[in-house]
Structure formats: C-alpha cells, structure tokens
Amino acid sequence: MTDLSPIDKAKFVAAKRAVDYVQDGMRIGLGTGSTAAWMVRCLAEKMQAEGLDIVGVPTSTRTADLARELGIPVISLDEAKWLDLTIDGADEFDGELNLIKGGGGALLQEKIVATASDRMVVIADAAKDVTALGAFPLPIEVIPFGWQTTKALVEETLINMDVLGRDTSLRMNDDTPYVTDEGNYIIDLHLRRIGNARQLSLVLNQVPGVVENGLFIDICDVVIIGHGDGRVQVRDINEGTEEEEKIDLLEGDNIFADF
C-alpha cells in the first residue's frame, strides 16, 4: 500500500472498514465512484477469503462491470426487490449525515438503491465532512427534452429560495452533454451554502423535467471517514456514536494497487 497516495489510502481504509458490515447471504447495493470502487475490491476479496454467498445490485454500468470482473454476482434491483445494505461514496456529508451525491453522475440509481436498503453506509475521506452542504455543486438529473426550459425554471426556483450562487451548468463530456445511464442530462447547481436541504430537495423535484436531485436526506445511517494515516472514524446517526479505529494495511492489500 505504500505506493498509494494519502487520499487513496483514506478511501481504501474507509472501504475496508465498511465491508465489516457485510454478512453471508446479504443482498448489497454497490455504489459508484472512486471510493465505492475500493469497496467493490474489498468486498470481492472478503467474499473469496470467507467463502461468502453475496449478491450485488450495482448503481451504474461502471460498477456492474467492475463487480462482474471481480467475480461478484450481480442482479438487478427488481430481482433483489429489497437490500440488506448499500455501501457508497459521497461528495459531501453534514453532521446529520445528509449528503450531496452525483459527482460521478450516478445519483438516480444510487438514490433508488440506497432508499431500498435496510442500511446505507457511506465511505468518504475527511475532506467531504462539512458543516453545511453546498460547497460541492449539487447535481440534478433532468430529461433531455426541454432541458433549457427546465434549467431556467430551476434557476428561478433557486433565486426565489435565495440559494443560487454562481450559476447552473449543463455537465459536458467534451463537446456533447454528459448522458447518464438512464439517458438523461445532469445540471450542476453552484449554490450558496444550503440552509434547508430537505426543503430544497423537495422543491427541486417538483420542477417538471427534473428526475432527481443529489441531496440524500435521512437516507444514510453510517459514515466511515477515512484518513491517510489509516485511521477511520465510524459515525452512526442511529446509535448517536462516533468511534475511531486504526485499520492495519496488510501486505496482502498490495494486490489492490494492481486493479
């Protein structure tokens, strides 16, 4: 592990700690993003080492491809119907474990999967721990039809709520709009710090054309915050606890650097 950057080490130890929540027979929601990718690797290793019978429900084609590549059986949410646990990353989390997600464009499937889970565990490095959400641009997923009208309506809503910061911008992939797994566009909202995230989430979803927004309110149960020196803080909102542990980086963990 010594060749990993401190940020990757932080993601890795959070991911490694998170798979302690996994038990034999579970149906698990597999998040998307660089931190969630570490978790998929840790999960594959745990399954192999302990002979666990696990099925995963991925939240993106990227995660589905990685899971299959590593030998994790993948099923759809409709096949699973309900999940025991979802482990995913986040772009920001606050003291109540409300989140901004969608930096990687997977917010829609992620929110559906996390909501259909008994427990959501978020893994993140310490830089994502904020007092108020909103420094990270809030992604919303919109249908391509009439997206410019939808964008204008969203801007008007944000101005009325006095939360619009710099601007709103259509996410691009080189010269063309970024397209999600569901065939939609993403608009990133550059906001002032969000005072009432719950209200903003509800209001945004009422604008015609908005499919979903990246605010995850009352969905996350546990956040595992990783640090570059191997420490993790485990913050559990239901138990009202926060514990700090040190994760040992084992020689065998070097295998992960090759993925």
Ligand SMILES: O=C[C@H](O)[C@H](O)[C@H](O)COP(=O)(O)O
């Ligand atoms: O759409 C992407 C997801 O919400 C990610 O979980 C989030 O952007 C965090 O990604 P990363 O772990 O790469 O920072």
